[in-house]
Amino acid sequence: MIRCSDLHLTFNRGAPTERLALRGVTLDIPAGEFVTVIGSNGAGKSTLLNALAGDYQPESGAITIDEQDVTAWPSHRRAGLVARVFQDPLAGTCGDMTVEENLALAAGRGNRRGFGLALDAGRRDRFRDTLRDLGLGLENRLGAQMGLLSGGQRQSVSLLMAALQPSRILLLDEHTAALDPKTAAMVMGLTDRIVRDQKLTTLMVTHSMRHALDHGDRTIMLHEGRIVLDIAGDKRKGLTVQDLLDQFARVRNEALDDDKLLLG
Numbered sequence: 001m002i003r004c005s006d007l008h009l010t011f012n013r014g015a016p017t018e019r020l021a022l023r024g025v026t027l028d029i030p031a032g033e034f035v036t037v038i039g040s041n042g043a044g045k046s047t048l049l050n051a052l053a054g055d056y057q058p059e060s061g062a063i064t065i066d067e068q069d070v071t072a073w074p075s076h077r078r079a080g081l082v083a084r085v086f087q088d089p090l091a092g093t094c095g096d097m098t099v100e101e102n103l104a105l106a107a108g109r110g111n112r113r114g115f116g117l118a119l120d121a122g123r124r125d126r127f128r129d130t131l132r133d134l135g136l137g138l139e140n141r142l143g144a145q146m147g148l149l150s151g152g153q154r155q156s157v158s159l160l161m162a163a164l165q166p167s168r169i170l171l172l173d174e175h176t177a178a179l180d181p182k183t184a185a186m187v188m189g190l191t192d193r194i195v196r197d198q199k200l201t202t203l204m205v206t207h208s209m210r211h212a213l214d215h216g217d218r219t220i221m222l223h224e225g226r227i228v229l230d231i232a233g234d235k236r237k238g239l240t241v242q243d244l245l246d247q248f249a250r251v252r253n254e255a256l257d258d259d260k261l262l263l264g
């Protein structure tokens with residue numbers, strides 16, 4: 001379960017480049033819920049995910065994960081709770097290490113005592129079975145350098161790494177944006193499977209309105225650091241991509257009207 005209470009986060013406060021990235025975000029996500037996050041450029045989507053991961057500290061408000069107040073926890077302390085997959089297939093995995101070393105590292109995350117890289121035959125077999133399920137032939141490439149895999153293969157391994165971690169929260173930041181449509185669809189299928197099987201509480205940022213509606217249980221739209229749409233259930237099922245685009249346009253026009261009022 002994730003609870004964000006009135007999160008405010010400003011970059012470069014007091015400087016000419018000041019940016020109010022989050023302006024009072026309040027959000028309750030029950031355990032196991034899959035939320036898709038949309039919004040225009042600069043709306044605060046990545047900032048929200050970074051705040052949940054502990055990369056950025058909110059200046060006010062609180063973040064609770066599974067009843068624990070983690071607001072002051074740095075990212076390394078949240079490592080056992082939070083798994084992430086980024087837009088860039090090169091981020092989040094270690095390109096110089098082999099596929100099996102990356103998987104072993106993920107399996108050992110959040111574990112203070114054991115160093116995850118230890119690879120015995122049993123562990124190697126388990127990794128091979130997991131990779132075989134992907135249907136990408138990666139079960140024969142356990143010893144291959146991660147950096148030599150294609151973008152789609154890397155994102156798939158990143159998702160498996162997220163599943164191997166003891167985490168309860170999965171944060172996906174446009175993780176299919178750099179992939180061709182066919183590979184993106186395959187990675188989305190894998191995402192759905194892992195979220196469901198591991199019962200992960202998930203936030204997925206996407207610029208694809210189709211993905212936002214076709215995947216997950218709930219959709220939120222951010223605009224200028226605030227949640228302007230939060231929709232689930234039958235209401236969401238009835239929504240079309242055009243409805244979301246119309247909603248975007250409405251929110252933008254309202255913001256323009258507000259600006260005109262302020263300037264006037």
Ligand SMILES: Nc1ncnc2c1ncn2[C@@H]1O[C@H](COP(=O)(O)OP(=O)(O)OP(=O)(O)O)[C@@H](O)[C@H]1O
Nearest residue numbers: 011012019021039040041042043044045046047048
């Ligand atoms: N590290 C940073 N330093 C300064 N400003 C930042 C930083 N990160 C984000 N911002 C600013 O905060 C605001 C929110 O950015 P954020 O990256 O969260 O938006 P986003 O919704 O993810 O956008 P996009 O869809 O373009 O990725 C923007 O105005 C951005 O310029």
